[in-house]
Amino acid sequence: MSNPPKLFISYSWSSPEHEDWVLELATSLRQDGVDAMLDKWDLKEGHDSIAFMERMVNDPEITKVLLICDKTYASKANARAGGVGIEAQIVSSELYNKVVQEKFVAVIREYDDNGNAFIPTYYAGKIYINLSSNDEKYLGEYEKLLRWIFNKPLHQKPEIGMLPAYLNEGNHISLNTTSHYKRCLDAIRNDKSNTNGLLADYLNLYNTNLEKFRISDILASEKEIELDDLIFNNISDFLPARNEFIQLVSALIQYSSSNKYINIIHKFFENNIRYLFRPENITSYAGWDFDNFKFIINELFLYFVALMIKNEKFEELNYFLNKNFYFLHHDSREPLSSFLIFKQHCESFGFRNQRLSLGYANLHATTLKERANGINLEFIDLMQADFILYLRAEINSTDTYFIQWWPTTLMYTRSFYPFEIFAKSKSKSYYESMKCILGNNPDINLKALIEDAKKGTRTVPKWQYESISLSRLTDFNNIATI
Template sequence: MGNPKLFISYSWSSQDHEAWVIQLATDLRESGIDVVLDKWDLKEGHDAHAFMERMVSDPEIKKVALICDKTYVDKADGRSGGVGTETQIISPEIYRSQAQDKFVAIVKERDDEGKAYLPVYYRSRIYIDFSDPSLEAENFEKLIRWVYEQPLYKKPSLGQKPGFLSEEQRAVSLGTSSRQRRALDAIKSGRDNAEAVMIDYLTTLADELEKFRIDASIEPFDDEVIRNIEAFLPYRNEAIELFLSLALYRDSLETRTAIHRFFERIIPYLERPQNISSHREWDFDNFKFIVHELFLYALATLIRYERFESAAFLMANEYYVSGRSEYGKDAMVPFEVFHQYIKSLEHRNKRLELRRLSLRADLLEQRSKGSGIEFRYLMQADFILFMRDNIDRPNDQWHWWPETLLYIVRHSGPLEVFARSRSTSYFERAKILLGVESKAALAPLLEAFGAERQRLPRWEFTTLSPSGLLGFNEIATKP
């Protein structure tokens, strides 16, 4: 779009008002808008009526602004003076025009009851409010965006129907919704039973997750994995909503312990149940995705709202797995257990020739939309888990692969929590996330990454810079 033309219609109410209109027109011209204004464009000997008609007859004039104060509205409704003439030209155009984006009223004045002065023919339409000087800068931007047809809020493109609504998908009801609503109400209201109803919801969710177990005989199995995790989306969103409420309203030792115990309860879904004698490696891949995603969101939410002690609690405290399991009898396992390889997604990538670097990363990114937590916070949590893994257990059998950091090329500079850690006092709070006592404690690991003694994740030609994402050189350089 080139320089748009804008016609300004106004009344000669007073010298101050005229001066304001001229200043507005000047500001608009300085913003690249070719303003048509009588003070500039109507000269001696010109046809005043023809000048007024230009607002609807000139094809180059795409926008018309009506500066509405009491005098303008009185003249417009009474069809008097030049404004009355312009009204006779404008009102038929507004009533018959299919398009509704050529004319806009700019309200400069309100009556004694606070109602905007608007001509009768315009009263059902949306206006731009310049009656409050304190909001003039904000509304000037709104006017500019209207002229250039570049609104602040753009309608997103239409996506696909969610897979969990597909008629082909077998409906699964976990019976958790009413419990989740009771928990949210108790948390937000600060009720004494908040912990109890929260634990009831999380326990029910953990137990009922069994209903999402996939029949291993279904083929193609990777199709079923995708359908299954899509069907879980409403329940994932319920859990995220609870995590958000806890982070905002009820962060405590009791709540972080309850979240920890919830994740303990769902670890068994990651391995073969005791009543199944034989299985394939990918038979539980849906649970591997679901559990991993839930853990990422729990941590991302806590870090997003600076509940650093609770986030660190989930990383520092191991998880108890009772009875016979792949991890040993009555085993304690670290948080890395929540990330496990998903073979079926790799198989899908090859079977359908999708040629994606990581279907898992793609799914996490796509599913973050509408979750209540921006994807950048998932990447931040993933990076912290990766760093904590390398700090706590650099040579252990456990390994945390930061799936979402495939998309880190979209991010420049340090992640938010570390950008804020330029402040020494902030870093003193945030360092618990990495489990270090000082900035200097990070130096050996960063040196090992640089010398390739410690492995960095890589996706073809894409990798990450731990030092850059930490903003290491700037950490604790301010008070």
């Protein structure tokens, strides 16, 4: 965000515990994109504290002011005592002189024995935000606070005559994981001891509620819509859930002090395999009924791998990719699969490309590219992950004609520049740390793969008339040279 909202926090120094709580709240707000200002940070030695408070309340650039209300704050504000009293005079004047005001809001920290909030008299009768509890209600109230700061109310009145965005549509499918997500994200950022448990709970709920996206169930209520339209609408509806997963995993990789989350993520993807195939209780189905799941789960898998590579978690990623995934499918006798299980062909994409005369070389790749926004990764990071998975599959394969992991996104590479991970591999130490993600004996097998591709004895991904150049994308001749 180029211009984050500026916010001042007014509070009383009631106790060290209360000051710590305010400091933690201010820190959380800054992490969530708010330019929160606090005396502990912005009032320096030698500054006039009264002038500082007046400026914070009156400064037009400060669009929001929080009044952290506990018993001490309310008492000082009513008695016009101390710094809180000075602020109260300024704030009360603003409130009384303006019929509509959106700059101030009271945040309740304490209630009296009768259940009444401790708030200044001048604020009586106005809506406040309750952050007095430490349970699930806190998360909902904190979200309410963020929405107020960013002027993003939960319920917005749509423009007359215009189609609302899909996030506001009544038919939008939701995983209902928001509260679990927030609890887990808070635990990750604060390195809490229950992080892994909360992560498992979140991912289990995420996996369970994926059932809401099942095409065969939705199809029953959609009588006049093309099946490929239904699939693409379904994939579009999933975008908020995808972004939520990416944001959580990104925080997990960056802040977790343990790598135990790898097994939890592995279990999550293992549990998702069931969505790629026909459930036992379904006997009547079309071959495309699971294409939305095939795309969605492949996309989640690609982003997870991309995040691991971006954050240079090479050993952990190698461990993850080495593990088999267990799923006992009624149409198969083999219950164990490698990561290749997450690369499934979506037949409906080809049909849609032809039906609508879209003219794309690969609609699957184009859809991935068009959706690569609103997150902290670029599409090239997704391409890099796709390429690594392709290389790992080929290095570990003895089949020179069948491509195990077709790197769909590489249709967008021009094969002139190496991916970041290989450009950095000029460094011997960097290459030694990353090469494990390429699979078995990469020093020997990567060279053999590239030589076979040059000789034409190994099938290489190709779109129209252009094949990818393995030697260029890996910058093979410069690996480990410095």
